[in-house]
Amino acid sequence: MKRFSIAVIPGDGIGREVVPAALNVLDTAASAHGGIAFDYTEFPWSCEYYLEHGEMMPEDGLEQLKKFDAILLGAVGNPQLVPDHVSLWGLLINIRRGFQQSINIRPAKYFEGLRSPLADPKQFDFIVVRENSEGEYSEVGGRIHQGSSQIAIQNSIFTRPGVENALRYGFELAKGRKGHVTSATKSNGIVHTMPFWDEVFADVKADYPEIEAESTHIDALAAFFVTKPEAFDVVVASNLFGDILTDIGGAVMGSIGIAPAANINLSGEFPSMFEPVHGSAPDIVGKHIANPIGQIWTAKMMLDHLGETELGAGILSAVEEVTKNGVKTPDIGGSATTEEVTAAICEQLKK
Amino acid sequence: MKRFSIAVIPGDGIGREVVPAALNVLDTAASAHGGIAFDYTEFPWSCEYYLEHGEMMPEDGLEQLKKFDAILLGAVGNPQLVPDHVSLWGLLINIRRGFQQSINIRPAKYFEGLRSPLADPKQFDFIVVRENSEGEYSEVGGRIHQGSSQIAIQNSIFTRPGVENALRYGFELAKGRKGHVTSATKSNGIVHTMPFWDEVFADVKADYPEIEAESTHIDALAAFFVTKPEAFDVVVASNLFGDILTDIGGAVMGSIGIAPAANINLSGEFPSMFEPVHGSAPDIVGKHIANPIGQIWTAKMMLDHLGETELGAGILSAVEEVTKNGVKTPDIGGSATTEEVTAAICEQLKK
Ligand SMILES: CC(C)[C@H](C(=O)O)[C@@H](O)C(=O)O
Ligand SMILES: CC(C)[C@H](C(=O)O)[C@@H](O)C(=O)O
Numbered sequence: 001m002k003r004f005s006i007a008v009i010p011g012d013g014i015g016r017e018v019v020p021a022a023l024n025v026l027d028t029a030a031s032a033h034g035g036i037a038f039d040y041t042e043f044p045w046s047c048e049y050y051l052e053h054g055e056m057m058p059e060d061g062l063e064q065l066k067k068f069d070a071i072l073l074g075a076v077g078n079p080q081l082v083p084d085h086v087s088l089w090g091l092l093i094n095i096r097r098g099f100q101q102s103i104n105i106r107p108a109k110y111f112e113g114l115r116s117p118l119a120d121p122k123q124f125d126f127i128v129v130r131e132n133s134e135g136e137y138s139e140v141g142g143r144i145h146q147g148s149s150q151i152a153i154q155n156s157i158f159t160r161p162g163v164e165n166a167l168r169y170g171f172e173l174a175k176g177r178k179g180h181v182t183s184a185t186k187s188n189g190i191v192h193t194m195p196f197w198d199e200v201f202a203d204v205k206a207d208y209p210e211i212e213a214e215s216t217h218i219d220a221l222a223a224f225f226v227t228k229p230e231a232f233d234v235v236v237a238s239n240l241f242g243d244i245l246t247d248i249g250g251a252v253m254g255s256i257g258i259a260p261a262a263n264i265n266l267s268g269e270f271p272s273m274f275e276p277v278h279g280s281a282p283d284i285v286g287k288h289i290a291n292p293i294g295q296i297w298t299a300k301m302m303l304d305h306l307g308e309t310e311l312g313a314g315i316l317s318a319v320e321e322v323t324k325n326g327v328k329t330p331d332i333g334g335s336a337t338t339e340e341v342t343a344a345i346c347e348q349l350k351k
Numbered sequence: 352m353k354r355f356s357i358a359v360i361p362g363d364g365i366g367r368e369v370v371p372a373a374l375n376v377l378d379t380a381a382s383a384h385g386g387i388a389f390d391y392t393e394f395p396w397s398c399e400y401y402l403e404h405g406e407m408m409p410e411d412g413l414e415q416l417k418k419f420d421a422i423l424l425g426a427v428g429n430p431q432l433v434p435d436h437v438s439l440w441g442l443l444i445n446i447r448r449g450f451q452q453s454i455n456i457r458p459a460k461y462f463e464g465l466r467s468p469l470a471d472p473k474q475f476d477f478i479v480v481r482e483n484s485e486g487e488y489s490e491v492g493g494r495i496h497q498g499s500s501q502i503a504i505q506n507s508i509f510t511r512p513g514v515e516n517a518l519r520y521g522f523e524l525a526k527g528r529k530g531h532v533t534s535a536t537k538s539n540g541i542v543h544t545m546p547f548w549d550e551v552f553a554d555v556k557a558d559y560p561e562i563e564a565e566s567t568h569i570d571a572l573a574a575f576f577v578t579k580p581e582a583f584d585v586v587v588a589s590n591l592f593g594d595i596l597t598d599i600g601g602a603v604m605g606s607i608g609i610a611p612a613a614n615i616n617l618s619g620e621f622p623s624m625f626e627p628v629h630g631s632a633p634d635i636v637g638k639h640i641a642n643p644i645g646q647i648w649t650a651k652m653m654l655d656h657l658g659e660t661e662l663g664a665g666i667l668s669a670v671e672e673v674t675k676n677g678v679k680t681p682d683i684g685g686s687a688t689t690e691e692v693t694a695a696i697c698e699q700l701k702k
Contacts, residue, residue, distance in 0.1 A: 077539065084539035085546055093540075117578050119470040141506075141543035148511050152547035156505040160498070188428065188435035189444075189594065192492035195436055196503035219594045220630075223602035226577055227468050243540060243570045244595060251574035279571075 001037055004306055007068040007271070008042045011091070013280025014290035015046075015074020021292035021342040022072065022299040028346040029315050036308060041068070047078040047087050056082075056090030062098040070302050071095065071273040074295065075280035089139075092275070096132055099270035101263035102162065103169050104132040104242060105301075106277060108229070108249030108259065113324035115333035116254045122230035128249060129173065129234060130242025131166035132263055134159060135193075137239045158193045158238070160200060165266065167204040170236035174211050180233035181205075181213040184221050184241045197238065222248055250277050250294075255331040257291030260298040262305060274302040288337040291329040293319055296345065318348040352388055355657055358419040358622070359393045362442070364631025365641035366397075366425020372643035372693040373423065373650040379697040380666050387659060392419070398429040398438050407433075407441030413449040421653050422446065422624040425646065426631035440490075443626070447483055450621035452614035453513065454520050455483035455593060456652075457628060459580070459600030459610065464675035466684035467605045473581035479600060480524065480585060481593025482517035483614055485510060486544075488590045509544045509589070511551065516617065518555040521587035525562050531584035532556075532564040535572050535592045548589065573599055601628050601645075606682040608642030611649040613656060625653040639688040642680040644670055647696065669699040 010019040023040060030036045043064070045057040056076075058064070065071060076092045077084050095101070109125040110116070140155040167183065174181045183201045187194035198215060205213045216224070218241045224231060225248045237245055250259035259277035276294030284290060296319060303312035327344040328334025336344070361370040374391060381387045394415070396408040407427075409415070416422055427443045428435050446452070460476040461467070491506040518534065525532045534552045538545035549566060556564045567575070569592045575582060576599045588596055601610035610628035627645030635641060647670060654663035678695040679685025687695070 083546075085542045088539045089542060115470075117470055118468055119466075120468075137540050137542075139542060143543070143547065148515075150511045150547070152509045152544045154507040154509075154541055154544040155492075156507065158503045158505075160501045164499075186591070186594075188439045189488050189591065190505055191436045191440060191488075191490060192494070193503045193505040195434070196494065196501070219598035220607075222573060222595050223598040223607055226599060226602040227606075240537070240540065243537075244573050247570035247574040248577060248599070251577040256571075256574055 002035060003037050003039055004069045005039045005041070005067070007065050007071045008040045009045055009071065010042070010074040011076040011280065012046045012048075012078045012087075013075055013282045013285050015076070015280055017285070017288075017290045017338055018276070018292045018295035019072065019074040021338060022295040024342055025296050025315060025345055025349070026299050028349050029311050032349050033311055033314070036311065045091055046076070047081040050082050050087065050090070056087055057094065062095070065095070065099075066270060068271050069306060070271050072299060072302060073273055073275035075276070075278065077280045078282055080282065093137065095273055096263050099265050099273065100133065100267065101265050101270070101273055102131070102133040102165055103264040103266060104130040104261060105264065106130065106242075106246040106249065106259060106261045108246070108253050111253060111258070111320060111323055113320070113326065113328070114254035114258070116252060118226070118252055121252070124229035124232070124252070126229065126232035126249070127173065127177075127234055128242055128246050129166055129170040129236045130246065131162055131238050134162045135239035156193050158196055163197055163200040164204060167201055167236050169266075170234045171204060171208045171211055171213070174234040178233040179211050181211055182221070182232055182235045183213065183215045184218050184235060184237035184245065185215050186218045186241075188217060218244070221245065225249060225252060246277050255291060256294070257329065257331045258293040258297065260294055260301050262298070262301040264305070272305055274298045274305075288339065289330050290338050291331050292338050292342050293323070314349065318345050321348050353386060354388050354390055355420045356390045356392070356418070358416050358422045359391045360396055360422065361393070361425040362427040362631065363397045363399075363429045363438075364426055364633045364636050366427070366631055368636070368639075368641045368689055369627070369643045369646035370423065370425040372689060373646040375693055376647050376666060376696055376700070377650050379700050380662050383700050384662055384665070387662065396442055397427070398432040401433050401438065401441070407438055408445065413446070416446070416450075417621060419622050421622050421657060423650060423653060424624055424626035426627070426629065428631045429633055431633065444488065446624055447614050450616050450624065451484065451618065452616050452621070452624055453482070453484040453516055454615040454617060455481040455612060456615065457481065457593075457597040457600065457610060457612045459597070459604050462604060462609070462671060462674055464671070464677065464679070465605035465609070467603060469577070469603055472603070475580035475583070475603070477580065477583035477600070478524065478528070478585055479593055479597050480517055480521040480587045481597065482513055482589050485513045486590035507544050509547055514548055514551040515555060518552055518587050520617075521585045522555060522559045522562055522564070525585040529584040530562050532562055533572070533583055533586045534564065534566045535569050535586060535588035535596065536566050537569045537592075539568060569595070572596065576600060576603060597628050606642060607645070608680065608682045609644040609648065611645055611652050613649070613652040615656070623656055625649045625656075639690065640681050641689045642682050643689050643693050644674070665700065669696050672699050
């Protein structure tokens with residue numbers, strides 16, 4: 001029996017509803033397959049935890065997580081309880097950075113049976129590789145003066161290794177896909193960091209003559225995700241641009257509720273973390289309408305990372321089958337509950 | 352006879368194709384209406400001008416433009432000839448900043464007869480107010496080290512007046528519209544400037560108890576522009592966020608080619624500048640397929656600014672009528688040329 005130890009952090013809001021769904025699906029898939037099992041250890045780190053302890057996770061939190069094969073996270077944040085930048089930087093971004101999860105990958109694909117907001121959705125299938133450790137998300141900056149003279153400054157910091165790792169990861173990924181890379185830039189407006197990004201792109205591109213690669217400004221690219229998502233294969237973007245693009249990716253798929261994500265530690269020194277694109281959605285908590293597919297597809301990405309690609313593929317097929325059969329939460333045009341969708345996927349896996 | 356003096360800068364690429372179209376429409380509308388005339392002075396500032404003169408505009412360029420009632424600009428940029436950050440900062444952004452055009456406004460609305468990429472486009476009608484003078488677009492920053500140690504730093508700088516002006520403009524605008532303001536933020540990821548933005552938003556909001564106002568993260572907001580554009584009225588955003596959102600606005604309308612924009616000088620000390628959202632699109636130059644509507648609608652915004660709202664309204668109705676009748680360029684599903692669309696709009700105006 002192959003056993004994987006998984007750290008589970010449901011977090012806030014609907015994270016606590018969709019994580020149990022994903023664990024259910026993982027266990028069902030594993031026992032249908034045989035020879036694989038998961039040991040889960042749950043951590044209660046969340047905004048409620050903060051209210052009790054004054055911190056989003058204990059000081060030795062990373063130490064506690066370090067020994068796991070992977071981390072499965074739901075969603076973090078509840079601005080009613082804790083300001084977002086406190087909750088996110090104290091937990092989510094703390095783990096991304098502490099474990100050097102420098103790459104975030106988020107696929108988006110056309111799903112039969114999903115109600116896309118697009119009039120004529122083609123068979124798109126792309127993946128966004130997001131630089132996940134630096135860039136626009138930085139603690140460097142601050143304020144000066146008070147009142148009407150106040151000024152706030154934010155430093156975006158791009159390093160050569162940070163940018164190069166993301167781009168190289170994208171080119172490598174493209175080799176096993178359609179062989180096309182798009183680099184998201186804004187070198188016409190952002191005059192220091194984005195021309196730098198473009199230079200690194202040109203250097204990396206030179207190492208991959210077999211890959212077709214081009215650079216597109218983020219504003220145009222955001223529009224193209226709506227008007228021609230089928231034109232893309234691998235899109236590499238900075239931390240902020242990747243954040244925005246992947247929400248649009250979720251939207252054109254039909255719902256942000258189905259979009260999955262992985263935060264990858266490239267060196268293998270630390271565990272990688274798997275968390276869906278959607279947030280904690282406090283407004284729909286307790287209504288049993290949270291779409292579990294984002295979390296379940298995220299669990300599939302975790303399996304791929306752990307080398308269990310067959311198990312992962314089985315889960316994605318089951319999700320597609322159930323969706324096609326119309327067992328769907330309201331956000332994608334159905335009337336099923338979180339629990340009903342999960343049960344249907346488990347049923348499908350047992351077949 | 353009321354005469355307006357207009358500085359005309361066609362710029363690069365299709366700017367030179369759509370600006371003549373807009374002038375044609377302006378003149379036709381004015382003579383059909385009577386009592387109004389335009390005096391145009393054209394400036395050849397562009398990337399080709401740069402190749403000849405080593406600068407995008409002469410050193411006393413702003414001095415030359417200062418006396419005009421308004422500036423009508425086509426599009427700037429041709430990366431084959433001049434790097435984008437050089438051409439844009441040397442002309443477009445130079446004018447925006449030199450003339451303290453601190454607000455950029457860009458409407459988006461559902462147009463009958465347009466082929467929206469959305470499956471079920473509702474009657475959306477929103478306007479993005481973009482901070483246009485500071486923020487992520489800044490010349491502050493630079494690089495250190497070489498090769499694999501190189502680091503690039505970009506400073507985003509937000510001042511209290513900059514942020515407050517944009518937000519206050521948005522709230523004022525909402526008064527005469529549906530009374531709803533959305534503030535684009537990212538205070539969960541961008542920890543210095545965006546919480547500052549949120550604080551100014553809270554302060555300004557307190558002055559407008561009659562306006563319904565809420566704050567939404569840019570990633571979610573970008574997705575909502577696709578999934579529920581009809582939910583918005585006035586959206587206020589930083590320079591970069593406004594840039595991205597307005598391209599998505601163009602996309603959901605049916606084509607970036609129809610999206611108009613105005614760069615407003617609030618004090619009245621300097622002329623305001625009117626330029627469509629689309630770029631110079633070097634790839635379609637000379638094909639007679641450039642959509643003139645973005646530039647024509649932009650000219651309508653210029654008329655509004657000059658106080659000729661009746662003339663402006665007439666132009667927009669003519670555009671809508673012609674579009675509904677199917678005289679459209681290929682980007683919005685027709686087969687007419689730039690010239691044919693322009694002629695049809697002029698015909699309509701003469702009726
Ligand atoms: C060309 C570029 C610098 C410009 C911007 O980002 O402001 C353009 O995209 C726009 O939106 O007007
Ligand atoms: C919650 C927030 C800090 C986070 C981000 O911007 O990275 C989220 O939007 C995401 O995309 O994972």
